[in-house]
Amino acid sequence: MADDLRPCRLARPCPERLHGLQPGPRRADQAHAREVRSGLNDTPIGTWMLIAVWSAALIGIALKLIVPQHFGRLALLLYLGIGWSGVLIFQSLASVLPANTMMLLVAGGITYSAGIVFHHWERLNFHNVIWHCFVVAGASIHLWALLDYMVLQRL
Template sequence: MQNTKSYSWWSREQRPYTFAEKVADSIVHLLGLIGAAAAGSILLTLATTQTAPDAVPALSVYVGTLLAVLGISFAYNLWPVSPVKKWLARFDQAAIFLFIAGTYTPFLAVIGGTPVGMAMTTFVWGASLIGVALKLIIPERFGRLAIALYLAIGWSGVLVFQSLAQTLPETTLWLLLAGGVTYSLGIIFHLWEKLKFQNALWHVFVVGGASLHLWAVIDCMVIHRL
């Protein structure tokens, strides 16, 4: 029998998931992917043709990282324990860093011409790329410290809150805050591995947070520019 400790950092399973748990997790991922693909396509189409053609590069980065993180997560979480899953784990955890930076990109683009905006963009992408490198090269030594870094980068927007508040619509700010809180609460289930359906519940919060942030982007780049 394979030693659980030898692959615990990448399997994230203290116990084998039941068939029902895997089905539930698959449904959550599929709904997230379908919704992200549909809403992302609408966002890019409207931004390109009507509301924000200048922001299309930033929006493309955002939508691309959103689909990547959901797609890689789907593949990793549903793949059986094997050498392939071990590699998927690296990409799954690295993609989270890219997604955090990608989510910030459309909003930082709005204040991108300012010293604050440029400094924040440099910090977010710099820290995220360092996280990507660590997860790809030495993931077994990074461990759950990555969660703290995810949260630190994710909530670093409070450092430029005043600049964002002066530029972004109020509803966009509330949606951003709600998404951040949703992600943060979901970490409880991510760590609560002995709870039945914990992985599916964690991904419900992930999809929920991503949906709120996607709506924030649409609110900022489309709705308030029509």
């Protein structure tokens, strides 16, 4: 019972508390989630990535709020850096995730990144709509990767 009340670390979900399950790798999905969590959060690279990603996000948010008409390209580079920061832990992820899931994650990232061309092509009619279509497509591919790993692989 005391284990259920332990505090969660920042950016480390506690699935046993969310789903009312007992702590410990009693189910395969919990075991895999623990492997990924420990590989990303309990190592120095995971801690540094957490700090870097949140710092870049906060800097980008501050730039957009404080001086929205300036630093648009810098904010965009920060957001791209956040999105592609997973490359730094590619080997750790590849050792835990199936190849199909990894390919979907990369495909989603490429889709997101390709949309930036249209985001900056301001002379093109409906460039913002086209960019948002790329964003929705990238998010859908990432959702499919998550669904594939968490649900379909276990059927």
